[in-house]
Amino acid sequence: MSLPVAQPRLPPRIALTRYLDEIDRSRHYSNYGPLSVRFEARLARHFEVIPDRVVAAANGTLALTAALMIAAPAPGALCLVPAWTFVATAHAVRLAGLVPYLVDVDPALGALTPEIAAAALATAPGPVAAVVPVLPFGQPLVETAADLAAWDDFADRHRLAVVIDAAAGFDAVRPRRAPVMVSLHATKVLGIGEGGVVIGPDLGFSEEMRRRLNFGFYQIRAAMVPALNAKLSEYHAAVGHAALDEWPQVRRAFQLVALNYRRALTDVEGVALPEGYGDRWVTSTTILRLDRPVADALARALAAVAIDTRPWWGSGVHRQPAFADCPRTPLPVTDRLAASTLGLPCFPDLAAGAVVRVARAIARALESGADGNLDMSSRRGLSQSPCPSTIA
Numbered sequence: 001m002s003l004p005v006a007q008p009r010l011p012p013r014i015a016l017t018r019y020l021d022e023i024d025r026s027r028h029y030s031n032y033g034p035l036s037v038r039f040e041a042r043l044a045r046h047f048e049v050i051p052d053r054v055v056a057a058a059n060g061t062l063a064l065t066a067a068l069m070i071a072a073p074a075p076g077a078l079c080l081v082p083a084w085t086f087v088a089t090a091h092a093v094r095l096a097g098l099v100p101y102l103v104d105v106d107p108a109l110g111a112l113t114p115e116i117a118a119a120a121l122a123t124a125p126g127p128v129a130a131v132v133p134v135l136p137f138g139q140p141l142v143e144t145a146a147d148l149a150a151w152d153d154f155a156d157r158h159r160l161a162v163v164i165d166a167a168a169g170f171d172a173v174r175p176r177r178a179p180v181m182v183s184l185h186a187t188k189v190l191g192i193g194e195g196g197v198v199i200g201p202d203l204g205f206s207e208e209m210r211r212r213l214n215f216g217f218y219q220i221r222a223a224m225v226p227a228l229n230a231k232l233s234e235y236h237a238a239v240g241h242a243a244l245d246e247w248p249q250v251r252r253a254f255q256l257v258a259l260n261y262r263r264a265l266t267d268v269e270g271v272a273l274p275e276g277y278g279d280r281w282v283t284s285t286t287i288l289r290l291d292r293p294v295a296d297a298l299a300r301a302l303a304a305v306a307i308d309t310r311p312w313w314g315s316g317v318h319r320q321p322a323f324a325d326c327p328r329t330p331l332p333v334t335d336r337l338a339a340s341t342l343g344l345p346c347f348p349d350l351a352a353g354a355v356v357r358v359a360r361a362i363a364r365a366l367e368s369g370a371d372g373n374l375d376m377s378s379r380r381g382l383s384q385s386p387c388p389s390t391i392a
Contacts (some may be wrong), residue, residue, distance in 0.1 A: 001306065002306040002307075002308065003306060003307045003308060003345050003354055003357070003358070004308050004345060004347075005308040005309055005310045005343060005344070005345050005346070006187060006284070006285070006310075006345070006346065006347055007347040007349075008186040008187050008191055008284075008347065009347065009348055009349070010186060010191055010192070010193060010239060010243065011239060011242035011243050011245070011246060015242040015245065015246065016238055016239060016242050019035060019237075019238035019239075019241050019242060020235075020238055022034075022035060022238075023035065023234050023235065023238060026234075028234055029233060029234050029235070030231055030232075030233045030234060031214070031231060032210065032214075032231065033234040033237070034234075035234045035237040035238055035241065036056055036231075036232050036233075036234060036237040038237075038241070039056060039232075039237040039240045039241055039244075040054045040055065040056050040197070041054075042240075042241070042244050043056070043197055043240075043244075044199075046170075046244070046247075047173070047174065047175060047199055048174055049175060049199055052202070052203040052206055053175075053199050053200050053201070053202065053203070053205075053206060054197060054198075054199055054200075054206070055197065055198050055200065055206050055209040055210060055213070056184075056195060056196070056197045056232040056237070056240075057195070057196045057197065057198065057209075057213050057230045057231070057232055058194060058195065058196070058213075058230040058231060058232055058233070058236075059183070059185065059194045059195060059196050059230070060088065060167050060181055060182070060183030060184070060185060060195075060196030061088045061091060061092050061095075061196070062092075062095075062196070062213070062228055062230035063181050063183075063196035063197065063198045063213075063230070064088075064089070064092035064132075064163065064165055064181040064196070064198075065092040065095040065096045065228065065230075066096075066198070066209055066212040066213055066227075066228060066230065067163045067179045067181060067198045067200070067209065068092060068093060068096035068098065068130060068132070068161075068163055069096045069097070069212050069225075069226065069227075070179075070205060070208045070209065070212060071130060071161035071162075071163050071179060072096070072098060072129040072130035072161040072163075074097075074098070074127070074129035074130075075097035075098070076097070076098075076099065077098055077099065077126070077127045077128065077129035077130075078098065078099050078100075078101040078124055078125070078126050078127065078128045078129065078327070079093045079096075079098040079099065079100060079101060079128070079129060079130040079131065079132060080101050080103050080112070080117050080120055080121075080124075080128060080130070080131040080132065081093055081100045081101065081102055081103070081132050081134075081317065082102075082103060082104070082105045082111065082112040082132075082133070082134050082317075082334075083102040083103065083104065083105070083316045083317045083318045083328065083331045083334040084104075084105045084110060084111075084134075084136070084313060084316055084317075084333070084334040084337050084338070085134040085136075085165065085313060085317060086167065086312070086313050087314075087317055087320055087322070087323070088167070089132055089134055089165050089167075089317070090102075090317045090320075090322075090323050090326070091322075092132075092165075093130075093132060097226075098129060098130060099126075099326065099327070100317070100323060100326045101120070101124060101125075101128065101326065101327050101328070102317055102318050102323070102326050102327070102328035102329070102331065103116060103117065103120040103328070103329045103331075104116060104329055104330065104331045104332065104333045104334055105136075105333055105334060105337070106333070107333045107336070107337075109136070109141070110136040110139075110337055110341075111133065111134060111135065111136050111139075111141060112131070112133045112134065113150075114150050114151060114153070114154040117131050117133075117154065118154070118158070120329050121158065121160075123329065124327075125327050126327075128160060129160065129161060130160060130161040130162070130163060131151075131154070131155075131160055131161070131162050131163075132162075132163050132164070132165050133151055133162065133164055133165070134164075134165040134166075134167075135164065135165070135166040135167075135168070135169045135172070135173060137168050137274070137283055137285060137287050137312070138166070138167075138168030138169045138170070138171065138172060138189075138281070138282075138283030138284075138285075139169075139172065139274050139275070139276075139277070139281070139283070140169065140172035140173060140276070140280075140281055148164065148173075148174075148175065148176045148178065148180075149176055151164065151176075151178050152176055152177045152178055155177075155178060162178040163178060163179045163180075163181070164178050164179065164180040164181065165181055166180050166181060166182050167181065167182065167183040167185075167188075167196075168183065168188060168189075168283050168284065168285070169182055169283075170182050170183075170184075170188060170189050170190045171189055171251065171281050171282050171283065172280075172281040172283075175199040177201050178201070179198055179199065179200045179201065179205065180198065180199045181196060181197070181198050182196065182197050182198075182199070183195075183196050184196055184197060184236075184240065187284055188284050189250065189251070189254055189282060189283060189284045190240075190243050190244070190247060190250070191243065191284075192236050192237075192239040192240040192243055193236055193239055194236060195232055195236050195240065211224065211225060211227060212225065212226075212227045212228060213227070213228055213229070213230045213231050214227065214229070214231055215227050215228075215229055250348055251282055253348035253349065254282040254283070254284065254346075254348055255278055255282050256352075257278075257286065257346055257347075257348065257350050257355065258273075258277050258278025258282055258286065259278045259279075260350075260352045260355040260356075261273060261278070261286050261344070261355055261358075261359070262277075262278055264355050264356050264358070264359035264360075265288075265359050265362070267363075268359060268362055268363045268366070269366070270290060270291045270292065270366055271288055271289065271290055271291070271362065271366075272288075272289045272291075273286070273287070273288065273289070274287060274289075284346060284347075285312065285343050285344075285346050286343065286344040286345070286346040287312070287341060287342070287343055287344070288341070288342045288343075288344055288362070289340060289341055290340040290341070290342070291340070292340065293336060293339030293340050294339075294340070294366075295311060295338075295339055295340055295341055295342040296311075296339070298342060298362065298365055298366070299311070299342055301361070301365035302358070302361055302362070302365065305361050307345065307357070307358055307361055308345060309342050309343055309344060309345075310342075310343040311338070311341070311342060311343065312341075312343045313338070313341075314338065315335075315338045316331065316334040316335065316337075316338050318331055318334070319338075344358055345358060
């Protein structure tokens with residue numbers, strides 16, 4: 001039987017009933033209705049911030065776009081973006097009127113650091129207005145050179161806007177001063193179908209977010225600024241409430257999947273999982289880092305035994321035709337990560353036996369050279385250092 005790489009699961013219909021009944025009674029379907037407002041308040045408690053800082057949106061890409069429109073109103077200016085990210089990050093930068101300036105990432109973290117960003121600024125081919133660090137596949141940036149406090153310091157030192165793309169970071173991220181976007185897409189650990197949220201620094205930023213998500217209107221019916229139409233509907237807020245109701249159980253289910261992978265892969269040489277995955281944080285994907293650039297060959301070997309995998313971020317933004325014209329720094333680390341990173345099956349009801357099946361198939365493929373396509377002549381152990389996790 002084929003094992004899929006993902007099987008998203010949203011709250012069942014019965015869990016939505018009381019919230020849908022509320023919509024029927026209120027006849028309020030969008031435009032910051034009562035369910036959306038309460039959903040934002042519940043999200044604020046989860047992220048440990050005051051409710052005034054939280055604004056929900058129709059999806060993560062447009063939420064990030066609106067945040068950049070506010071933080072960096074400089075059409076045509078450059079915005080530093082890690083090439084190792086999902087294409088939605090770069091799309092949001094362009095939608096905000098900025099030009100993606102693609103830069104490399106730290107080889108251990110798989111993330112852009114303030115030091116790398118500062119070096120890129122020195123050789124930038126034009127004025128830079130903003131930086132969008134990305135939490136790779138939901139992995140937290142804590143007590144490292146790329147943590148959120150360091151990015152606040154970077155913003156002050158270089159007088160640049162910093163907006164954090166934490167699309168898969170619902171479980172781990174705890175915002176500081178820089179605006180943070182978290183996706184609520186169906187594929188995320190807390191999914192509502194389509195949705196996103198921005199945690200801004202203060203009430204003023206949140207009010208401006210509401211204006212940018214609502215045609216430029218805020219309190220008066222006049223388009224005061226360039227804007228989008230990207231409000232969260234009451235129906236998606238209803239799913240969000242039901243998802244938050246069951247979040248403790250869903251988190252435990254994803255944590256069990258992660259811990260099962262850790263146990264099953266313990267004796268497999270040449271592979272590693274992200275630091276802390278399953279122990280301190282969870283995400284909706286299981287990302288395998290290989291110590292050699294054999295991800296494509298391993299994917300083919302697993303497909304041959306009916307196990308689906310995914311190169312979630314492909315070969316990097318710079319390899320996507322839509323961004324081929326973007327300025328960039330040399331990107332050797334991104335190229336290495338693209339060739340050595342693979343998303344494994346991961347969903348909340350993935351059975352322990354299925355995880356063992358995946359781990360055994362990986363071990364057999366690596367030991368046999370994946371039908372001759374893997375060059376394993378130089379076997380090296382890979383330390384359990386931080387490395388990317390999944391899905392954008």
